[in-house]
Amino acid sequence: xxxxxxxxxxxxxxxxxxxxxxxxxxxxxxxxxxxxxxxxxxxxxxxxxxxxxxxxxxxxxxxxxxxxxxxxxxxxxxxxxxxxxxxxxxxxxxxxxxxxxxxxxxxxxxxxxxxxxxxxxxxxxxxxxxxxxxxxxxxxxxxxxxxxxxxxxxxxxxxxxxxxxxxxxxxxxxxxxxxxxxxxxxxxxxxxxxxxxxxxxxxxxxxxxxxxxxxxxxxxxxxxxxxxxxxxxxxxxxxxxxxxxxxxxxxxxxxxxxxxxxxxxxxxxxxxxxxxxxxxxxxxxxxxxxxxxxxxxxxxx
Amino acid sequence: xxxxxxxxxxxxxxxxxxxxxxxxxxxxxxxxxxxxxxxxxxxxxxxxxxxxxxxxxxxxxxxxxxxxxxxxxxxxxxxxxxxxxxxxxxxxxxxxxxxxxxxxxxxxxxxxxxxxxxxxxxxxxxxxxxxxxxxxxxxxxxxxxxxxxxxxxxxxxxxxxxxxxxxxxxxxxxxxxxxxxxxxxxxxxxxxxxxxxxxxxxxxxxxxxxxxxxxxxxxxxxxxxxxxxxxxxxxxxxxxxxxxxxxxxxxxxxxxxxxxxxxxxxxxxxxxxxxxxxxxxxxxxxxxxxxxxxxxxxxxxxxxxxxxxxxxxxxxxxxxxxxxxxxxxxxxxxxxxxxxxxxxxxxxxxxxxxxxxxxxxxxxxxxxxxxxxxxxxxxxxxxxxxxxxxxxxxxxxxxxxxxxxxxxxxxxxxxxxxxxxxxxxxxxxxxxxxxxxxxxxxxxxxxxxxxxxxxxxxxxxxxxxxxxxxxxxxxxxxxxxxxxxxxxxxxxxxxxxxxxxxxxxxxxxxxxxxxxxxxxxxxxxxxxxxxxxxxxxxxxxxxxxxxxxxxxxxxxxxxxxxxxxxxxxxxxxxxxxxxxxxxxxxxxxxxxxxxxxxxxxxxxxxxxxxxxxxxxxxxxxxxxxxxxxxxxxxxxxxxxxxxxxxxxxxxxxxxx
Numbered sequence: 001x002x003x004x005x006x007x008x009x010x011x012x013x014x015x016x017x018x019x020x021x022x023x024x025x026x027x028x029x030x031x032x033x034x035x036x037x038x039x040x041x042x043x044x045x046x047x048x049x050x051x052x053x054x055x056x057x058x059x060x061x062x063x064x065x066x067x068x069x070x071x072x073x074x075x076x077x078x079x080x081x082x083x084x085x086x087x088x089x090x091x092x093x094x095x096x097x098x099x100x101x102x103x104x105x106x107x108x109x110x111x112x113x114x115x116x117x118x119x120x121x122x123x124x125x126x127x128x129x130x131x132x133x134x135x136x137x138x139x140x141x142x143x144x145x146x147x148x149x150x151x152x153x154x155x156x157x158x159x160x161x162x163x164x165x166x167x168x169x170x171x172x173x174x175x176x177x178x179x180x181x182x183x184x185x186x187x188x189x190x191x192x193x194x195x196x197x198x199x200x201x202x203x204x205x206x207x208x209x210x211x212x213x214x215x216x217x218x219x220x221x222x223x224x225x226x227x228x229x230x231x232x233x234x235x236x237x238x239x240x241x242x243x244x245x246x247x248x249x250x251x252x253x254x255x256x257x258x259x260x261x262x263x264x265x266x267x268x269x270x271x272x273x274x275x276x277x278x279x280x281x282x283x284x285x286x287x288x289x290x291x292x293x294x295x296x297x298x299x300x301x
Numbered sequence: 302x303x304x305x306x307x308x309x310x311x312x313x314x315x316x317x318x319x320x321x322x323x324x325x326x327x328x329x330x331x332x333x334x335x336x337x338x339x340x341x342x343x344x345x346x347x348x349x350x351x352x353x354x355x356x357x358x359x360x361x362x363x364x365x366x367x368x369x370x371x372x373x374x375x376x377x378x379x380x381x382x383x384x385x386x387x388x389x390x391x392x393x394x395x396x397x398x399x400x401x402x403x404x405x406x407x408x409x410x411x412x413x414x415x416x417x418x419x420x421x422x423x424x425x426x427x428x429x430x431x432x433x434x435x436x437x438x439x440x441x442x443x444x445x446x447x448x449x450x451x452x453x454x455x456x457x458x459x460x461x462x463x464x465x466x467x468x469x470x471x472x473x474x475x476x477x478x479x480x481x482x483x484x485x486x487x488x489x490x491x492x493x494x495x496x497x498x499x500x501x502x503x504x505x506x507x508x509x510x511x512x513x514x515x516x517x518x519x520x521x522x523x524x525x526x527x528x529x530x531x532x533x534x535x536x537x538x539x540x541x542x543x544x545x546x547x548x549x550x551x552x553x554x555x556x557x558x559x560x561x562x563x564x565x566x567x568x569x570x571x572x573x574x575x576x577x578x579x580x581x582x583x584x585x586x587x588x589x590x591x592x593x594x595x596x597x598x599x600x601x602x603x604x605x606x607x608x609x610x611x612x613x614x615x616x617x618x619x620x621x622x623x624x625x626x627x628x629x630x631x632x633x634x635x636x637x638x639x640x641x642x643x644x645x646x647x648x649x650x651x652x653x654x655x656x657x658x659x660x661x662x663x664x665x666x667x668x669x670x671x672x673x674x675x676x677x678x679x680x681x682x683x684x685x686x687x688x689x690x691x692x693x694x695x696x697x698x699x700x701x702x703x704x705x706x707x708x709x710x711x712x713x714x715x716x717x718x719x720x721x722x723x724x725x726x727x728x729x730x731x732x733x734x735x736x737x738x739x740x741x742x743x744x745x746x747x748x749x750x751x752x753x754x755x756x757x758x759x760x761x762x763x764x765x766x767x768x769x770x771x772x773x774x775x776x777x778x779x780x781x782x783x784x785x786x787x788x789x790x791x792x793x794x795x796x797x798x799x800x801x802x803x804x805x806x807x808x809x810x811x812x813x814x815x816x817x818x819x820x821x822x823x824x825x826x827x828x829x830x831x832x833x834x835x836x837x838x839x840x841x842x843x844x845x846x847x848x849x850x851x852x853x854x855x856x857x858x859x860x861x862x863x864x865x866x867x868x869x870x871x872x873x874x875x876x877x878x879x880x881x882x883x884x885x886x887x888x889x890x891x892x893x894x895x896x897x898x899x900x901x902x903x904x905x906x907x908x909x910x911x912x913x914x915x916x917x918x919x920x921x922x923x924x925x926x927x928x929x930x931x932x933x934x935x936x937x938x939x940x941x942x943x944x945x946x947x948x949x950x951x952x953x954x955x956x957x
Contacts, residue, residue, distance in 0.1 A: 027803065031782055032783075034782055035782070058701070075677065077682075088616070089614035110655040187713020190640070193572070216474045216786075
């Protein structure tokens with residue numbers, strides 16, 4: 001009887017672990033691990049940073065973890081054969097090893113960190129040889145407005161750009177702070193009222209990628225999603241032409257309407273766009289006229 | 302006139318939503334039960350004189366732990382509500398909470414778990430154990446200690462008060478980042494409740510930090526040099542000095558936010574030259590070290606536990622202290638890693654990333670030290686050791702995730718995702734909370750005189766560990782899939798729902814673990830006769846807290862022990878214990894209700910600020926000042942136990 005229960009004690013955890021692994025793999029079938037499935041040059045580099053760093057750390061963590069349980073088992077009180085030295089509390093070689101090993105890993109991690117921080121610096125222009133597309137982004141309550149200054153069009157919750165062309169996003173907000181994120185193309189950047197930040201991305205291939213707001217910014221936060229579509233440059237040009245032909249104008253009054261809080265906003269398209277709109281959105285937080293409350297969303301400009 | 306009397310209060314502020322009604326009814330019901338119980342058992346006077354007005358750090362410690370346990374259940378209920386919403390709200394379903402309510406819940410969850418659960422447990426353990434470990438009878442400032450506790454209670458009441466009056470809490474995330482937390486976007490009283498809850502309890506924490514810093518520096522037993530201090534005392538010292546350094550930053554930062562909201566100033570507003578990133582920087586210069594305030598004493602507890610149950614000296618004491626110093630120091634220069642995505646340059650980001658990684662070195666050193674302490678030991682696997690091994694298993698993964706987040710290139714992707722959420726829960730649950738549970742189990746016989754039931758303790762541990770991995774592994778995976786934190790809804794096409802449901806199952810398993818812990822305490826109390834420890838030293842301990850009886854007399858030690866080495870009690874035992882009888886008169890501090898009154902007035906002041914009631918504010922302010930003056934002019938705050946009384950007390954004790 002005792003032996004059976006002893007066997008059970010070994011078999012049961014193994015079965016449990018196996019069941020867990022099977023359940024998890026079933027749960028995960030067909031999922032898009034966006035961070036591990038990059039479609040842009042920046043996201044590629046960010047993923048390889050993650051892999052390298054994790055591998056580096058595992059070289060120390062796995063032996064430590066294994067050692068913990070081996071030592072805990074070997075020196076259990078019931079094992080009277082094991083060495084017992086209750087006064088043994090320092091050792092110079094171990095001193096070097098336990099400071100040296102983690103330090104060595106951290107030096108390597110540090111070099112990796114320094115290099116990759118500069119390699120994927122969001123402000124750094126990608127491949128300065130080719131022509132860069134500039135897109136201005138305004139985070140509103142609770143939708144994303146994209147303005148194409150060179151093409152004089154604007155879109156809401158949808159952004160399209162040619163593949164293999166560097167895109168320079170210039171981000172601001174006319175709302176509480178948001179974080180702009182297209183996981184499969186690259187990491188996030190904050191969009192803050194009265195300030196401009198930059199994010200340079202480039203898609204490798206054509207496709208539609210999920211974009212989202214990543215920083216809590218009020219009631220409509222969960223619905224503040226957009227689609228980022230990367231297409232061939234021919235398709236992009238024809239999209240531009242159709243936009244100019246079919247869309248309505250975005251005036252200042254129209255913008256003020258748009259800036260009013262709304263949740264799960266549908267996509268929208270505008271052409272042409274009030275000139276200098278983006279700068280005015282930024283400047284209204286800089287020097288409000290007397291009597292105006294700069295905090296109020298959807299104020300008049 | 303109406304505005305003069307009740308400020309901005311209207312009938313709208315009365316409970317009318319299901320959760321405020323529910324919360325209010327629950328609070329009322331509990332109050333009635335407590336009142337009836339106290340009246341029926343005639344314990345009002347006992348409660349007031351023996352407990353509430355006590356300045357005995359042991360009693361205050363126990364009250365801290367009871368309060369923190371209550372708040373743990375409140376915070377856990379929030380966690381269940383958060384995940385229930387996320388498990389339901391996919392595709393066409395929008396769950397059972399509206400977005401704003403959902404956001405209030407996760408805000409409250411974070412603040413409660415950090416300020417009122419973890420900090421509460423921590424101060425509880427510090428209060429009970431530190432004076433015993435350093436061989437003293439009281440803290441340096443007994444009244445401040447009582448006041449600090451009651452401010453903590455006032456803060457805890459404040460964070461729950463919106464259930465009864467107001468109806469909404471901050472819907473901003475636990476740090477209330479502006480401009481979202483400014484009037485323009487959060488015009489209700491929720492953020493004001495948040496501000497004053499943290500301001501009041503933060504003041505209490507600051508007083509506690511000062512108290513422990515001075516106590517440990519000035520009041521150690523004769524012979525206990527700094528490098529003879531037990532590791533837990535070292536970590537208490539470092540944690541307290543962190544508290545003293547950072548809590549003024551928190552107080553100033555949220556005071557500025559309050560000025561914005563109350564007087565219409567523009568420190569952090571979107572317009573008029575306000576700068577929200579100033580707030581973000583300030584709050585994280587407090588916020589990051591705060592995490593270390595929570596976790597460093599956990600490291601101290603593990604050191605005590607591992608050494609005691611391995612029946613061996615702690616390995617590498619000096620490098621342990623050095624490592625703890627390292628973690629404390631570097632804690633101040635890493636805050637920017639919480640917002641690499643602000644748009645600082647690559648140089649700045651890389652600097653803060655590398656500084657963060659350097660913290661990995663002393664942390665790894667500590668883990669090595671615990672391993673080498675077990676190495677060539679004789680390990681007895683009592684429940685605290687289980688918590689320690691559980692901590693190593695979770696913390697290793699949490700640490701890897703943490704160093705990954707410290708790399709700006711990786712953090713641009715992982716920031717604000719559920720991966721991050723899983724990481725810091727691993728650190729706070731696996732690091733701080735498991736340590737607290739280990740500490741509570743370890744010191745329980747010291748506090749009560751009987752041991753906790755081992756079997757139930759181990760069952761509870763397994764529930765916590767299995768529940769923890771079931772709850773947080775899905776979050777790591779969801780983060781890698783691109784799920785941001787704080788989502789009240791997501792598309793069905795993402796396929797995230799099964800993972801959220803798994804996480805919900807995980808927290809239910811954790812919940813069973815927590816209930817088992819409650820059961821454990823009841824069962825242990827019923828079986829206290831079998832589990833009684835009459836020696837005062839149930840684990841064959843090494844440090845001074847085991848040198849006195851369990852529970853210790855209110856004066857801790859009849860004769861203050863003289864310390865000759867590290868592991869002072871262990872060495873006393875080696876030499877053969879003798880009970881010193883050279884009694885002398887001792888001075889103890891009297892109980893006082895002034896701490897309760899003072900924090901009550903500060904509570905009123907906070908309430909007046911939330912609802913703009915001028916007269917109440919003046920009353921609160923004046924009352925608080927008067928309490929301070931009364932205390933300052935009170936010369937009769939101590940009493941003496943004479944040597945002969947002490948002898949009688951001690952002889953009675955031995956007869957038992």
